[in-house]
Structure formats: C-alpha cells, structure tokens
Amino acid sequence: MPTRISRIAVVAGSVLLAAAGGTATAYAQQTPEPKNCVLNLDSGSKRCFTTFREAIAFSTNGQVADAPVSAKGAAHDEKLLDRLRTSSTGKGALTAQLGILYKDSNYRGSSLVLNAGSGCKSGNGRDYSGELVDWNDSVSSVSPVACWIELFADAHQSGDHEEYHDSTAYVGNRMNDRASSYALL
Numbered sequence: 001m002p003t004r005i006s007r008i009a010v011v012a013g014s015v016l017l018a019a020a021g022g023t024a025t026a027y028a029q030q031t032p033e034p035k036n037c038v039l040n041l042d043s044g045s046k047r048c049f050t051t052f053r054e055a056i057a058f059s060t061n062g063q064v065a066d067a068p069v070s071a072k073g074a075a076h077d078e079k080l081l082d083r084l085r086t087s088s089t090g091k092g093a094l095t096a097q098l099g100i101l102y103k104d105s106n107y108r109g110s111s112l113v114l115n116a117g118s119g120c121k122s123g124n125g126r127d128y129s130g131e132l133v134d135w136n137d138s139v140s141s142v143s144p145v146a147c148w149i150e151l152f153a154d155a156h157q158s159g160d161h162e163e164y165h166d167s168t169a170y171v172g173n174r175m176n177d178r179a180s181s182y183a184l185l
Contacts (some may be wrong), residue, residue, distance in 0.1 A: 007179055017168050021114065023134075029129055032077055034109050035048045035050075035184040036071060036110065037049070037055065038058055038112075039115070039126070051070070052067060052074060053068065055111065056074070056084070058099060059089040061098050063087040064083050064084060070108075071102060075167050075169070076167070081143065095117060096115060096117065097113065097145045098119065098128065099113075099142065099149045099184060100114070101139050101142060101144065102141040103180050104141070105176070106169045108142050109140075119146035120146055120147035120148070126184070129184070131180065132181060136179075138177060139176075140170065140171060140176050140177060143167040144166065148181060148184070148185040149163070149164045149184060150162070151175050151178075152181045153178045154180050154181065156181060157181050157183050158181075160174055161175075162175045
C-alpha cells in the first residue's frame with residue numbers, strides 16, 4: 001500500500017509542477033518584448049525589429065551597425081548620437097536620423113526612430129509633423145538627433161506642448177504618456 005500512495009504522490013506532484021511550469025511559460029509568452037521601430041516620415045512606412053541595434057542598422061542603411069542592443073544604452077552615448085547625425089549627412093546617406101521616442105522613462109521599453117530623406121533646417125520652423133497613431137499617450141523619454149522634438153498632448157499639434165532640445169530621460173508630468181502628435185524642429 002505505501003508503494004501505491006508514493007506513486008500517486010509522485011504523479012500528483014508531477015502534474016502540479018507541469019501546471020505551474022505551464023503558467024510561468026504562458027506568462028512569459030504574454031509579456032511582449034520591446035519593439036524597436038523605424039518610421040520613415042516621407043513615406044509613412046514603419047518597420048519593427050527585436051533589438052535597437054537592428055533598427056538603427058536598418059535606419060542608417062547599414063552605416064551604423066554596432067549600436068547598443070537596447071535603446072537605453074544609446075541615449076547617453078554622445079558618440080553614437082554624433083554618428084547618427086553624421087550618417088544622415090554622409091556620403092551615400094539615404095535617410096536622416098531625426099529623433100528617437102521611447103515608451104518608458106530612462107530610455108527603456110519600445111523605441112521609435114524617426115527618419116526622413118533630409119534633416120531639419122535649424123531655426124526654420126516645423127520641418128516635420130505627424131500623429132502618434134500607434135504611440136498615442138505612450139511617450140515617456142526622447143532623444144533628439146538631427147532635430148528638436150516637440151510633443152503635443154492633442155492631435156494635429158495642438159493642446160499642451162513641450163520642446164526637447166537634448167536627450168530627456170523623463171519628458172515630465174505635463175507630457176508623460178500624454179503625447180498624441182509631434183513636430184520636429
């Protein structure tokens with residue numbers, strides 16, 4: 001009899017472990033990995049990648065292929081930001097890297113690299129503007145590259161707004177998770 005009880009206990013324990021493992025696996029599968037996307041402002045096309053490095057390599061047409069794997073490491077890397085600015089104006093440049101938006105503060109979470117056929121003209125007003133359709137009410141930090149970034153709380157560049165001239169780890173309570181549109185200056 002003790003052998004039968006031992007077998008039942010082993011089987012029951014195995015079932016519980018399998019169920020617990022399945023729950024942990026299901027939870028891990030439900031937690032999405034950050035997406036790192038590139039949005040071309042001229043065409044409106046967007047392409048997403050698993051790593052920030054892949055997004056930057058795509059955005060720069062391979063001119064910058066050694067960016068950090070995560071976006072957080074890039075925000076404080078002035079040499080990388082300079083290289084992104086240079087890749088925009090260098091020989092064979094097809095696109096200009098204009099700015100980077102991040103869903104979480106401290107440059108964490110998903111990132112959105114904004115690029116276009118040419119950079120911003122300093123002091124010439126709004127060079128690009130648009131709606132944050134997939135990113136509505138999601139931006140928490142920014143990294144201007146070739147342009148200053150202006151975020152607006154409402155669609156069509158209206159409502160509360162803030163300009164960002166430098167990499168900003170937290171856009172502030174006024175704009176955090178409120179931006180619905182942007183302008184690049």
